[in-house]
Amino acid sequence: MSTSRCTIREVARAAGVSISTVSLVLNNKGKVSEATRRRVLQAARELGYVPLRAARDLSMQRTGNVGFVLREDHFTRSEPFYTYIFLGTEFEARLHNLYVLLTTIPDDYHKGEHTPRFLRERSVDGLLIAGKVSDAFLDEVRAMKLPAVLIDYEAEGLPAVVIDNQGGARVAVEHLIRQGHQRIAFIGADLQHPSIAHRLEGYRIALGRIGRSMDPALVLIEPEAEPTRATGQLLGQRLLALAERPTAAFCANDALALGVMETLLQNGLRVPDDIALVGFDDVQSAAQAPVPLTSVRVFKEQLGELAMRHLVERMTPDPARRPYARGQHMIVVPCELVVRASSIR
Amino acid sequence: MSTSRCTIREVARAAGVSISTVSLVLNNKGKVSEATRRRVLQAARELGYVPLRAARDLSMQRTGNVGFVLREDHFTRSEPFYTYIFLGTEFEARLHNLYVLLTTIPDDYHKGEHTPRFLRERSVDGLLIAGKVSDAFLDEVRAMKLPAVLIDYEAEGLPAVVIDNQGGARVAVEHLIRQGHQRIAFIGADLQHPSIAHRLEGYRIALGRIGRSMDPALVLIEPEAEPTRATGQLLGQRLLALAERPTAAFCANDALALGVMETLLQNGLRVPDDIALVGFDDVQSAAQAPVPLTSVRVFKEQLGELAMRHLVERMTPDPARRPYARGQHMIVVPCELVVRASSIR
DNA sequence: CCCCGCTTTTACAACGTTGCCTTCGTTTAT
DNA sequence: ATAAACGAAGGCAACGTTGTAAAAGCGGGG
Structure with a gap:
């Protein structure tokens, strides 16, 4: 197998047909008799022909x-x-x-x-x-x-x-409800982001299905911040400062959830005993967190x-x-x- | 500014020169009078001419x-x-x-x-x-x-x-020595990997410079394993099990170091008080570890x-x-x- | 035997560049 | 004054592929 390129011309000569025919065969276009098709394919294989991209692209007026x-x-x-x-x-x-x-x-x-x-x-x-x-x-x-x-x-x-953000969020919150939680917080950031807005909506819907509405005191959001671990730590502080603490929190993503978890653990609270946590995205570190994090897996x-x-x-x-x-x-x-x-x- | 492509031909016509001249100007080749050069450049800019990659590549016999x-x-x-x-x-x-x-x-x-x-x-x-x-x-x-x-x-x-693996390792170990450590472990894996072998070598050299040789008992290596956090946890266990514990450990990379740290902290040891740790790579999570990790920064x-x-x-x-x-x-x-x-x- | 329609094959012009070679002036050396 | 040298610009053939239009082959019916 040679390392130098072989052109369509050489294939054509080897197969005893014209260049056009080779092109037709190789692209499964037009009508070519079975016999010729086989001969061309054979020759192409033997010579190890690979069409040159630049030439093909130029001809087809595309970039590939x-x-x-x-x-x-x-x-x-x-x-x-x-x-x-x-x-x-x-x-x-x-x-x-x-x-x-x-x-x-x-x-x-x-x-x-x-x-x-x-x-x-x-x-x-x-x-x-x-x-x-x-x-x-x-x-x-x-x-x-x-x-x-x-x-x-x-x-x-x-x-x-x-992602089915709303559906995923709903399932996550319904899981917390099934675990017996009554007061479930929402932890979020950057509301401009459609994904986050949809996750909040899923949270609202899940609560609605059991006849509850969102308690504004439990919706903790940094609307302008990125949903990062650092923001999660910050929101964790706000969670701790609440007069009536929730027993669970659904976080708009894992980064936020991990930040919240860190703050909670550092302040001596237990997860999930004092506060249960659920994230979203199922990132790698979710499974490796101090307390492995329940999350919504996304098929990336x-x-x-x-x-x-x-x-x-x-x-x-x-x-x-x-x-x-x-x-x-x-x-x-x-x-x-x-x-x-x-x-x- | 039109969205359709404009060809070298049109530029040539607009500038009143031949295609060749346009090509020469645009590639800073050959001799072209300053006047023509300016006219061509002007025309090219006005028409928003951008050479088509496929054409250029085909002509130059390369792929780009x-x-x-x-x-x-x-x-x-x-x-x-x-x-x-x-x-x-x-x-x-x-x-x-x-x-x-x-x-x-x-x-x-x-x-x-x-x-x-x-x-x-x-x-x-x-x-x-x-x-x-x-x-x-x-x-x-x-x-x-x-x-x-x-x-x-x-x-x-x-x-x-x-990376200057050996030099970096040497500096890291010398730092530990300056901090007064006498018994410094080496934590490593996959010795087939040249980087890790060089880091081990740097460790050896640093010890040599103060007239010590490597103590085999303090060189903890999983030669077949990948240098991951999980391997670090494993080696952390072996570190804990040592009869005479070192006061510091240089780890072949941050993943290993973070794994070791996790194990140490979980077993109630303090970092750096009981065991000081240094990693290599300065990955993002190094700075965010429970105890921020000293490491060797690599300019990736x-x-x-x-x-x-x-x-x-x-x-x-x-x-x-x-x-x-x-x-x-x-x-x-x-x-x-x-x-x-x-x-x- | 020729013409007609059908299928299979081919020749040829793009596609937009670049690089080589030529041509055309102009200057410089003889 | 003439030849040589030089600088600038242009013409043209690649580059390897595709698509199209035209040619060739091939039976069958008139």
């Missing part, structure tokens, strides 16, 4: 790449949440013969200055955007009229693949896979397709409750 | 991509060590107009079955390999004669960018940057270059000790 964009702080945070989503997209990309170009954008995105290179150079056929990103960036994407799919985030006019690779699959669909031209509106074209991926020590008596 | 390979378990572990390295390579790639294709390979790599797609399709001009990977993979890479650079790993015949982005820079050098053809031998062409990146509570009295 899709971009994967996420905020740098999301990519580098200690929990490989988006990393798994990326791997899911990568896996699906193989099936469609696409390459994924991963790039991060800064938290405080400014158009132009921070525009990903592959957008400037127009060397992607489509775009995946993971997690919350700045509106400035989304505006830019919309203006480019490039097929794009959001993952784990929502925005007007763009299709999205999202699947999110990526579905997003890529949908993007590919959008990338194949179809003039009859209409633009998206919010709420439409939302692919919702189910999640599942994982019960651990932090919530069972 | 480099591959970044690492083991899946390295990529998805909770510490974004390799993620930062990747970001470093990405940053440097921009300066050279290259795209980085990131892909993971499984832990138990088998040639063919697991060969990264971009290698099969030969659509990278060079390869970066981060962290320890299977020899089978390295053999395949060597056989391809594709320019490649290892990062944070070493192997015969391939250039590598590595820099590792990536240097590797990419070196790879680019290797990618530009130069017939006079000779193959690499182990030990040669090793780029060593310095690191620095970060002192925290886990090691100061």
Whole structure:
């Protein structure tokens, strides 16, 4: 097996046919007799022919790449949440013969200055955007009229693949209710984030189903803060300071839950005996926490896979397709409750 | 600004010159009069001309991509060590107009079955390999004669960018010595890994400098295990079981150190009072540990940057270059000790 | 025997660059 | 004054693939 490239021309000569025929066979197009098809395939295999991407792309007027964009702080945070989503997209990309170009954008995105290179150079056929990103960036994407799919985030006019945040939250809270809890707090942050808003909504609905409404005193939120461990510690303090302490808390994500747990344990409270905790995302460290954390598992690779699959669909031209509106074209991926020590008596 | 592509032809017509001239100007090649150069640049800017990658690549007989390979378990572990390295390579790639294709390979790599797609399709001009990977993979890479650079790993015949493991370890142990410790343990795993072997060597040298030799009883190693938190917990147990306990331990990495710390604290020992701990890598959770961990900071982005820079050098053809031998062409990146509570009295 | 429709195959022009070679002026050396 | 040298710009053939339009082959019916 030689290391040098072999061109379609050589395959054609070896098979005794024209270049066009080779192309037709290799792409399963047009009508080619079975005999010729076999001869071509044979020759291609023997010569170890692999079409040159640049040539094919040039001819097909496409790039063969899709971009994967996420905020740098999301990519580098200690929990490989988006990393798994990326791997899911990568896996699906193989099936469609696409390459994924991963790039991060800064938290405080400014158009132009921070525009990903592959957008400037127009060397992607489509775009995946993971997690919350700045509106400035989304505006830019919309203006480019490039097929794009959001993952784990929502925005007007763009299709999205999202977690069933509301359903997951409902199941989590219903679990706490089944464990006999009456006073269940909600711990949250950044209400702008649709996922968090939906999780809060799930909490409300679960309470509603047993005929209760939300007690504002038990809804502890730092609306402007990111949902991090540090914010969780802060909210843990506020939880401790409450006059009438709840017996359980549903946290909008695991980072918050772990922060709360840390504060509680440091202040001598027991989990779950004094306060039961449930998180969301089922990150790696959830299972390894001092008290293993009950959480809602999210199928991250699947999110990526579905997003890529949908993007590919959008990338194949179809003039009859209409633009998206919010709420439409939302692919919702189910999640599942994982019960651990932090919530069972 | 139109969204449709504009070709070099249109720029040429707008500037009133030939296509060749436009190409020369845009690539800073050949001799072009200042007047024409300005006119071309002007026209290109006005039309928003961006060369089409596929066309350029086809013409230049290159792909414009480099591959970044690492083991899946390295990529998805909770510490974004390799993620930062990747970001470093990405940053440097921009300066050279290259795209980085990131892909993971499984832990138990088998040639063919697991060969990264971009290698099969030969659509990278060079390869970066981060962290320890299977020899089978390295053999395949060597056989391809594709320019490649290892990062944070070493192997015969391939250039590598590595951490100053030995120097860092030495500084860490010397710090413990300065703190008055006499009995200092070494906690390690996977001795096959060059980094760990070098860190052990640094430990030995630091002791040697004050006229001591390694006490075998204090060198706790799980030679076959991965250097993970779980292994650290295990070694923590062995540390506790020692007849004469050391007063300090230098751990081959932070994961091990955090595992040891967890075990020590759970068994009622105090850090650093009973046993001082120092790790290596300065991962995010080091600073957030129950007792903030002294560690050796590694400049991860820099590792990536240097590797990419070196790879680019290797990618530009130069017939006079000779193959690499182990030990040669090793780029060593310095690191620095970060002192925290886990090691100061 | 020729023409007609059908299937299979081929030739050829893109696609947008780059690199080499030529051409055309202009200056400099002889 | 003429030849040589030089600098600037242009023409053209790759690069490897695809898609299209046209050609070739092939029976069968008139």
